[in-house]
Amino acid sequence: MITELGHFALILAFLVACIQATVPLIGAHMRWPGWMAVAEPAANAQFLLTGFSFAALTHAFVTSDFSLRLVVLNSHSLKPMLYKISGVWGNHEGSMLLWVLILSLFGASAAWFGGALPPTLKARVLAVQSAIGVAFYAFILFTSNPFLRMAVPPFDGEDLNPLLQDPGLAFHPPFLYLGYVGLSMAFSFAVAALIEGRVDAAWGRWVRPWTLAAWIFLTIGIGLGSWWAYYELGWGGFWFWDPVENASFMPWLLAVALLHSSIVVEKRESLKSWTILLAIMAFGFSLIGTFIVRSGVITSVHAFANDPERGVFILAILAVFMGGALMLYAARASAMEAKGAFSMVSRESALVVNNLLLAVAAFVVFVGTIWPLVAELAFDRKLSVGAPFFNMAFTPFMVMLGLVLPVGAMLPWKRASLSRTFKVLMPAFVLALALACLAWAIQSGRSMLGPVGLFLGSWLIFGSAIDLWSRTGRSRQIGRLMRLPRADWGKSVAHAGLGITMLGISGLMAWEAEDIRVVQIGEPFEIAGYTLILDKVENVQGPNYFSTMATVRLSKDGKPISTLHPEKRNYPVAKMPTTEAAIDGGFLRDIYVVIGDPQDDGGWAVRSYFKPLANWIWGGAILMALGGSLSLSDRRYRVAAGARKTRAAGVPAE
Amino acid sequence: MKRLILALCLIAAPVLAVQPDEILDDPVLESRAREISKELRCLVCRNENIDDSNAELARDLRLLVRERLTAGDSDVEVVNYIVDRYGEYVLLNPTARGANWVLWAAGPIMLITGLGLGFIYLRRRQATPEQKIEELSDVEKARLAEIMDD
Numbered sequence: 001m002i003t004e005l006g007h008f009a010l011i012l013a014f015l016v017a018c019i020q021a022t023v024p025l026i027g028a029h030m031r032w033p034g035w036m037a038v039a040e041p042a043a044n045a046q047f048l049l050t051g052f053s054f055a056a057l058t059h060a061f062v063t064s065d066f067s068l069r070l071v072v073l074n075s076h077s078l079k080p081m082l083y084k085i086s087g088v089w090g091n092h093e094g095s096m097l098l099w100v101l102i103l104s105l106f107g108a109s110a111a112w113f114g115g116a117l118p119p120t121l122k123a124r125v126l127a128v129q130s131a132i133g134v135a136f137y138a139f140i141l142f143t144s145n146p147f148l149r150m151a152v153p154p155f156d157g158e159d160l161n162p163l164l165q166d167p168g169l170a171f172h173p174p175f176l177y178l179g180y181v182g183l184s185m186a187f188s189f190a191v192a193a194l195i196e197g198r199v200d201a202a203w204g205r206w207v208r209p210w211t212l213a214a215w216i217f218l219t220i221g222i223g224l225g226s227w228w229a230y231y232e233l234g235w236g237g238f239w240f241w242d243p244v245e246n247a248s249f250m251p252w253l254l255a256v257a258l259l260h261s262s263i264v265v266e267k268r269e270s271l272k273s274w275t276i277l278l279a280i281m282a283f284g285f286s287l288i289g290t291f292i293v294r295s296g297v298i299t300s301v302h303a304f305a306n307d308p309e310r311g312v313f314i315l316a317i318l319a320v321f322m323g324g325a326l327m328l329y330a331a332r333a334s335a336m337e338a339k340g341a342f343s344m345v346s347r348e349s350a351l352v353v354n355n356l357l358l359a360v361a362a363f364v365v366f367v368g369t370i371w372p373l374v375a376e377l378a379f380d381r382k383l384s385v386g387a388p389f390f391n392m393a394f395t396p397f398m399v400m401l402g403l404v405l406p407v408g409a410m411l412p413w414k415r416a417s418l419s420r421t422f423k424v425l426m427p428a429f430v431l432a433l434a435l436a437c438l439a440w441a442i443q444s445g446r447s448m449l450g451p452v453g454l455f456l457g458s459w460l461i462f463g464s465a466i467d468l469w470s471r472t473g474r475s476r477q478i479g480r481l482m483r484l485p486r487a488d489w490g491k492s493v494a495h496a497g498l499g500i501t502m503l504g505i506s507g508l509m510a511w512e513a514e515d516i517r518v519v520q521i522g523e524p525f526e527i528a529g530y531t532l533i534l535d536k537v538e539n540v541q542g543p544n545y546f547s548t549m550a551t552v553r554l555s556k557d558g559k560p561i562s563t564l565h566p567e568k569r570n571y572p573v574a575k576m577p578t579t580e581a582a583i584d585g586g587f588l589r590d591i592y593v594v595i596g597d598p599q600d601d602g603g604w605a606v607r608s609y610f611k612p613l614a615n616w617i618w619g620g621a622i623l624m625a626l627g628g629s630l631s632l633s634d635r636r637y638r639v640a641a642g643a644r645k646t647r648a649a650g651v652p653a654e
Numbered sequence: 655m656k657r658l659i660l661a662l663c664l665i666a667a668p669v670l671a672v673q674p675d676e677i678l679d680d681p682v683l684e685s686r687a688r689e690i691s692k693e694l695r696c697l698v699c700r701n702e703n704i705d706d707s708n709a710e711l712a713r714d715l716r717l718l719v720r721e722r723l724t725a726g727d728s729d730v731e732v733v734n735y736i737v738d739r740y741g742e743y744v745l746l747n748p749t750a751r752g753a754n755w756v757l758w759a760a761g762p763i764m765l766i767t768g769l770g771l772g773f774i775y776l777r778r779r780q781a782t783p784e785q786k787i788e789e790l791s792d793v794e795k796a797r798l799a800e801i802m803d804d
Contacts, residue, residue: 363761
């Protein structure tokens with residue numbers, strides 16, 4: 001019964017979305033306040049209905065209702081509760097339902113927090129947002145319905161893919177989707193502004209918090225996914241340039257570009273039409289990502305050809321929204337005249353360089369991702385584009401970005417002097433260079449990746465510190481730092497976070513050590529100065545798996561550090577083995593141990609790794625997200641969004 | 655060599671990436687084998703190189719790489735040997751042959767085009783005089799005063 005109600009609620013949400021996509025749009029065009037006002041309650045109703053529908057599906061998973069096809073395919077009664085819930089979005093149909101839930105959540109929050117928006121803009125934004133919703137409700141209802149029943153319910157389910165039964169991956173998709181779908185707000189604002197024919201500083205200020213929020217979620221989502229890959233897949237890789245990863249990385253890169261260009265719109269009323277284009281493209285790449293992941297076209301063209309229904313549907317959505325938005329853009333973009341003038345050397349032009357590098361980097365990822373498809377369709381060549389290509393073709397743009405970032409971040413608006421800014425940054429540059437030289441001297445003869453990464457990372461971190469320090473003024477009052485706008489803190493924290501991530505990636509890739517060997521019980525062996533002893537290997541039973549669990553003692557110079565338990569698990573229902581690495585995490589290094597197969601002579605295959613700076617990769621991502629949150633909490637956005645509310649509640653603004 | 659052939663004959667249950675018995679005694683040869691393995695795709699996996707892959711086929715390829723290396727092949731010869739048998743698909747790092755130059759040149763060409771366009775844009779921005787920012791209307795002024803009071 002609840003399931004049917006959920007299904008029905010979804011159909012109702014679809015109908016509400018149809019109304020919301022048309023009535024307010026007409027209202028805004030004809031200046032009929034009553035028609036425009038439909039948008040707000042409709043957005044709320046849509047969110048509530050979709051929320052109910054999602055809750056109904058969750059209920060079916062939690063109670064293990066095996067009359068529902070989706071539950072049978074993706075759940076099992078013995079599965080821990082966390083994974084019963086995460087199983088809701090661990091499959092195609094459920095994840096699309098989460099997609100529209102988040103879409104309607106963003107639409108509803110635009111209705112809640114958009115009090116200060118001009119009524120026509122607000123009506124148009126909500127209508128465009130809802131038009132996206134219409135397309136995806138139709139997609140779910142017609143091609144991927146999660147509420148289908150089984151004629152003969154089985155006794156138990158087929159279990160969720162064991163690789164997905166992990167806390168890191170339980171929360172990875174919701175964050176990723178919050179980011180992907182959050183970019184729809186930037187898209188809706190861009191299209192609404194094009195219809196409106198007006199883009200000004202206020203528009204920049206309204207669109208920025210939404211982009212910022214989406215970007216924060218995307219950063220967390222990508223970070224979680226990469227962390228999961230690191231500890232779950234068994235050899236400590238953190239990024240594979242897989243099409244599915246690239247699908248989330250391209251919108252991330254464009255969202256970063258959009259964040260920065262909307263600053264120029266907000267502060268200087270320039271780069272307007274470029275910013276609009278970026279907003280359209282950022283969401284466009286979210287849609288492309290959804291297409292890549294959901295159609296299976298990249299994994300195999302043949303898989304796509306065998307079951308093209310879903311892929312073609314998403315492709316059609318992509319074509320309608322991108323095509324429509326870009327045509328609108330072509331017709332209207334010339335009306336966006338820029339106001340501010342600035343010289344060749346200025347903060348504005350530095351941000352242009354930032355946008356250029358990020359856009360080109362995203363383009364390289366895009367070309368590399370779809371090239372196997374193009375080559376097969378157009379040239380009849382079956383080829384692969386993998387990590388070695390991306391490492392070589394993508395990295396140079398990030399190096400360039402890292403080099404110019406600290407300077408660009410400190411250049412004044414309008415007219416600046418490179419030499420003056422660089423003089424201020426000199427200590428950071430010298431310090432970073434000294435560190436890199438030191439690393440180069442110590443490592444002697446290894447690749448240049450380590451020193452170069454160390455230079456870039458520390459240049460970014462010290463550069464951000466100097467940026468903040470320079471804000472204390474001539475009097476060097478520390479107290480001033482505390483009174484700086486949060487957005488300034490956010491900027492420095494996020495930039496330093498990028499530096500830390502760069503340090504982590506290059507340190508890990510350059511200085512990693514690996515050891516593969518057959519180990520007898522009780523026999524010590526060494527990796528990078530650490531001693532490991534395999535104590536015992538025993539069989540353990542988990543809630544829904546059997547495990548071969550080893551006990552490994554880790555010590556250095558005779559001092560014990562920790563005891564590690566690497567496992568090999570076997571999930572009998574899903575008939576899949578997984579490896580669970582044991583990691584001794586540290587500030588400067590991880591020791592990563594994986595247990596392999598028993599050998600004929602009674603020993604065990606053991607792989608162990610010394611992974612320097614591994615945690616810095618995700619630490620940096622956390623800092624970037626934190627920086628974004630600081631910016632988002634800046635008083636200026638709250639003033640723009642809901643100043644009246646703070647007064648009404650009688651709460652002081654700061 | 656004998657060990658390798660023996661290992662090839664052994665059919666193990668799920669194996670885990672590079673196995674201890676695969677490793678060559680000569681560390682230089684072994685490190686070359688690892689580098690080559692990282693550029694070769696495991697044909698039955700999804701976007702995984704043979705060095706990281708758990709698949710049987712990946713193991714066979716790893717052993718093949720090592721066999722060719724011990725037979726005295728250079729790195730290029732080993733890769734060519736495998737490409738001849740398994741096709742271009744096995745290369746994770748695509749060649750620049752044929753239409754693939756588009757793939758490799760895409761980034762640099764975009765960067766140069768973008769730099770050109772950006773330069774023209776900046777030149778034009780520099781040339782235009784600063785436009786007068788519109789005065790606030792009375793309603794906006796009142797709203798501003800209200801916000802500043804908060």
